[in-house]
Structures are given as C-alpha cells and as structure tokens.
Amino acid sequence: MSPEGIFAGIAVAALASLASRALPFVALSRHRDQPLLEHLGRYLPAAIMTILVVYSLRDLRLFAHTDHGAILVWNNNGLPLLLSSLVVVLLHLIKRNVLLSILGGTAFHMLLVQYIVPGLAFPVETTATGDQYPRALEAAAPAIPEPPLALEPVHDLYATALLLEKPPEGVTDCRLLGPKAKAGASSGGFSSATRRAAPPVPSGYFSARPRLRLFM
Amino acid sequence: MLGYIPLGIAFGVLCVQMGHPWWIAVLMSVAIYSGASQFLLLTLLAAQASLTEIGVAIFLLSCRHLFYGLSLLGRFAGAGARKLYLIYALTDETYSLLSSVPEARDPAVAARISVLNQGWWLLGTASGAAIGDLVRFDSTGMEFALTALFIVLTLELMCKVRRAAPFVIGLLCSAGAMLLLPPEHLLVAAIGGACLVLLWDYQRNRDKEVMRS
Numbered sequence: 001m002s003p004e005g006i007f008a009g010i011a012v013a014a015l016a017s018l019a020s021r022a023l024p025f026v027a028l029s030r031h032r033d034q035p036l037l038e039h040l041g042r043y044l045p046a047a048i049m050t051i052l053v054v055y056s057l058r059d060l061r062l063f064a065h066t067d068h069g070a071i072l073v074w075n076n077n078g079l080p081l082l083l084s085s086l087v088v089v090l091l092h093l094i095k096r097n098v099l100l101s102i103l104g105g106t107a108f109h110m111l112l113v114q115y116i117v118p119g120l121a122f123p124v125e126t127t128a129t130g131d132q133y134p135r136a137l138e139a140a141a142p143a144i145p146e147p148p149l150a151l152e153p154v155h156d157l158y159a160t161a162l163l164l165e166k167p168p169e170g171v172t173d174c175r176l177l178g179p180k181a182k183a184g185a186s187s188g189g190f191s192s193a194t195r196r197a198a199p200p201v202p203s204g205y206f207s208a209r210p211r212l213r214l215f216m
Numbered sequence: 217m218l219g220y221i222p223l224g225i226a227f228g229v230l231c232v233q234m235g236h237p238w239w240i241a242v243l244m245s246v247a248i249y250s251g252a253s254q255f256l257l258l259t260l261l262a263a264q265a266s267l268t269e270i271g272v273a274i275f276l277l278s279c280r281h282l283f284y285g286l287s288l289l290g291r292f293a294g295a296g297a298r299k300l301y302l303i304y305a306l307t308d309e310t311y312s313l314l315s316s317v318p319e320a321r322d323p324a325v326a327a328r329i330s331v332l333n334q335g336w337w338l339l340g341t342a343s344g345a346a347i348g349d350l351v352r353f354d355s356t357g358m359e360f361a362l363t364a365l366f367i368v369l370t371l372e373l374m375c376k377v378r379r380a381a382p383f384v385i386g387l388l389c390s391a392g393a394m395l396l397l398p399p400e401h402l403l404v405a406a407i408g409g410a411c412l413v414l415l416w417d418y419q420r421n422r423d424k425e426v427m428r429s
Contacts (some may be wrong), residue, residue: 006240006261012271013257014247020278021306024285025292025299039418040411041283043382047410048276049370050386052252055403056259056363058394081363088364092371099222105364106226106357113357 057081080117084109220309220333223251224340225347226361227258232348233355234258241345245338250307252369253277255362269404276407284311295323305330307337385413 031037060078088105095101224245231241231254244254253274260270284306291314292299302323306314310333314320320329348355374383389409393402 006236008267009257009261009270010240010244010247012267013244013253013274016271016275017248017250017253017278017281018304020275020281021285022303024282024289025303028282028286029289035422036415036418037283037286039421040414041286043377043379043414043417044411045280045283046370046373046377046382047386047389047414048279048407049366049373050383051390051403051406051410052256052277052366053363053370054387054390054394055406056366058402080357081360084360085363085367088367089371092368098368098372101368102361102364103222103226105367106361109360109364110355110357114354 057085080109080112083112220336221340221343223365224337225344226358227251227254228341228344228346229348229355230255230344230358230361231258231341232345233358234262238342238345238349241341242338245341248274249305249334249337250278250281251337252308252362252365255365259359259362273403276404280308281306281311284308288314291321291326292323295327298323298327302327302330305334307333309333381417382410382414385410385417389413 028037057078060081084105087108088101091104092098092101227245228238228241231244232238244257248254248257256273256277257270260273265273285303288306288311292302295302310330313329313333314326317329320326370383377383386406390402390406393406393409397405
C-alpha cells in the first residue's frame with residue numbers, strides 16, 4: 001500500500017476514534033437519560049464484540065459459495081485458528097488474566113502455524129487465498145510443473161504470436177508448420193488458418209506456466 | 217496500568233513486521249490511541265480496505281466509547297482546558313480506572329491518570345516497534361493477537377451483561393452477513409444488522425412495559 005494510503009487510513013481512523021469519544025460531549029449531553037441510549041449502551045457492545053470475533057475468525061471459511069448458494073465446508077487452513085481460540089477461551093476461563101490469555105493464545109497460534117502445520121501434510125486448497133497464511137500456503141503449495149524440456153522453439157513462437165497477434169521482434173522468417181500451412185505464408189502471415197494449423201501445444205503448458213514467462 | 221506495555225509491544229512488533237516503518241506505529245498510537253482500533257486498522261490496511269470502510273469499521277468498533285463519555289459527562293464538566301485532553305484520551309483502560317478510583321473525581325487527578333496511561337501505551341508501542349525492527353523473526357501467526365483480544369473482551373462482556381440475547385444477535389447477524397455477502401462487507405453489514413435488531417428489541421420491550429402499566 002502506498003504511504004499516502006496509509007496516512008489517509010490513519011487520519012480516517014483517528015477521526016473515527018475521536019468522534020466516538022467526543023460525540024457524547026458535543027451532541028448527546030441532553031439525551032443522557034434516554035432509555036434507548038441506555039438500552040444500546042448495555043447491549044450493543046456485546047453484539048459488536050461477538051461480530052468482531054466472527055469477523056476475525058472469517059479465515060476459517062466455513063462457508064463456500066457455489067452455484068447453488070452457500071454451503072458449509074471444512075477447511076484445514078482454519079484448524080490452527082480454531083485450536084488457538086479454544087486455548088484463549090480456556091486460559092481466560094481458568095486464569096481470568098487478560099494479558100496471559102492474549103499472549104498465551106498468540107504464542108500457541110504462532111507455534112502451530114510456523115512449526116506444526118507445515119509439518120503435517122494437509123491437503124491445501126490452492127484456491128483459498130487466505131490473507132492470514134501467505135507463507136504457510138506458499139510452503140505447502142505444490143510446485144509449478146516445469147514445461148517439457150525438449151520443447152521445439154516453434155511452440156514458444158506460436159505462443160508469443162498468439163499473444164502479440166504478430167511475429168515477435170527480430171523474427172524475419174517464421175513459418176508455422178502444419179499440414180494446411182500455405183507455401184509462402186512466411187513473415188507476418190498469421191492468418192487464422194495458419195494458426196490453427198500449428199502443431200498442438202503440449203497439454204498443461206499454458207496453465208502451468210505464468211503468462212509473463214512467455215515473453216522471456 | 218502496566219497491562220498497556222505488553223499489548224503496546226505486541227502492536228509495535230506486529231506493525232513493523234507488516235512492513236511499516238517504526239514511526240508509523242508511534243504515529244498511530246498518538247493519533248488513534250485505541251488498542252483494538254489500531255490492531256483492526258493494521259488488518260484493514262493489509263486487506264486494502266477503502267477509506268470509507270476503515271472509517272465505518274473503526275467508528276463502530278469504538279462505539280463503546282460513546283457510552284463511557286455519557287457516564288462521565290458530569291465528571292468532566294468543570295475540567296476546563298483539560299477536558300479536551302480527557303475526552304481524547306478516554307480509552308477502555310482509562311475509563312475503568314476513572315470510574316473505579318474515587319480520587320479520580322478531581323479532574324486534575326483524572327488528567328494525570330490519562331497522561332500516565334498514554335505514556336505507558338506509547339512506551340510499549342515504541343519499544344515493540346524497536347524490537348520488531350532490530351530483531352527480524354518470523355512473525356507468521358502473530359496477527360492472532362487481535363482475535364485473542366476480541367475473544368477475551370467478549371468473554372469479559374459475557375460476565376458483565378448476563379443476557380444471551382446480544383451475543384446471539386451478534387452471532388446470527390455475522391453468520392447471515394457471511395452467507396449473503398462477500399467478506400469485505402461483512403463487518404459493516406453485520407454491525408448495522410445488529411443495531412437494527414437491538415432497536416427492534418428495545419421497541420418490543422417498551423411496548424411490553426406499556427402494556428403492563
């Protein structure tokens with residue numbers, strides 16, 4: 001994120017925080033004994049705090065959105081979150097020490113995420129782009145398969161031509177091979193007919209390699 | 217309140233480990249000065265949330281301060297110029313001290329308590345940022361501190377409120393928002409929904425009381 005974005009974020013957060021503290025003194029001083037405010041003051045913080053717990057546990061990803069609506073799923077990435085939350089609850093119920101619960105739970109979570117979970121061979125869903133575990137995901141993600149080594153140069157040319165819609169720079173004589181390739185369809189002759197006539201690209205080649213690498 | 221130091225250190229370390237320079241942590245602690253909001257801001261910044269979302273989320277999270285202010289309205293009335301600082305520095309910890317220590321009825325004492333508290337918070341943040349800057353270690357998983365903080369605060373509120381309804385409302389609203397909406401709108405939608413349900417709850421209770429009397 002850009003420095004301006006961070007400064008703007010801090011400024012907005014500071015204003016919001018100050019507003020919540022100053023508002024009663026500025027605007028609500030006459031409505032102090034309003035029963036509605038009393039009611040909200042008693043129960044709203046509890047509801048908000050529960051929502052915040054759910055919000056910060058959203059990486060459990062209990063729901064998956066499908067074509068038929070949301071369904072309940074089990075996601076292995078959430079296991080450390082679930083276990084560490086249990087540790088926090090237990091520690092707090094036993095010791096009732098805010099600091100101990102937070103530090104103990106966080107230490108346990110770091111231990112799980114850094115040492116224990118990467119050691120277990122969990123099937124990691126590569127579609128889950130959990131913002132909480134980039135490093136764990138990366139470690140567990142299957143390696144991108146290398147393209148077959150004995151690749152004819154013409155395949156790379158073909159791929160580049162598909163993206164560029166014209167022959168790459170420096171290529172003066174390029175002939176696409178194939179049964180239907182017309183004689184004389186040399187430099188620049190990338191008609192759809194000749195494109196279809198090119199030899200088949202090995203399956204999995206495009207999906208396995210990042211697109212940008214085609215230009216290298 | 218010495219509890220501010222370790223939490224401040226945790227925040228400072230996390231902030232630096234997320235790639236911000238050390239003075240951003242200190243700047244946040246001066247400008248925002250609210251533990252939970254600062255942790256949440258780190259999460260929101262990492263998630264590339266928009267400014268509107270940041271503003272709404274932080275304000276809703278800080279809503280509890282509204283009710284602290286309401287209960288201290290009379291107390292700060294004669295504080296003069298100190299009043300501005302007292303309002304700005306009214307955090308959870310400071311409020312619990314101000315409302316429990318009898319000597320804090322005197323605005324001068326209250327101001328001294330507030331200054332002391334913010335001093336601890338700043339000291340914790342700065343040393344945490346320094347530690348995070350000097351000692352590079354793998355901090356994966358450290359963001360769980362915010363989750364732990366929320367869980368602990370919820371448990372504490374459960375002991376205080378002694379009514380299941382608000383917690384059930386919060387749970388249902390967030391589950392509903394999670395089911396129906398993309399995750400980036402979860403927070404605001406769920407809190408908005410909970411407010412509406414609580415308003416309805418209030419209306420219903422009042423109607424019942426009117427019927428009884």
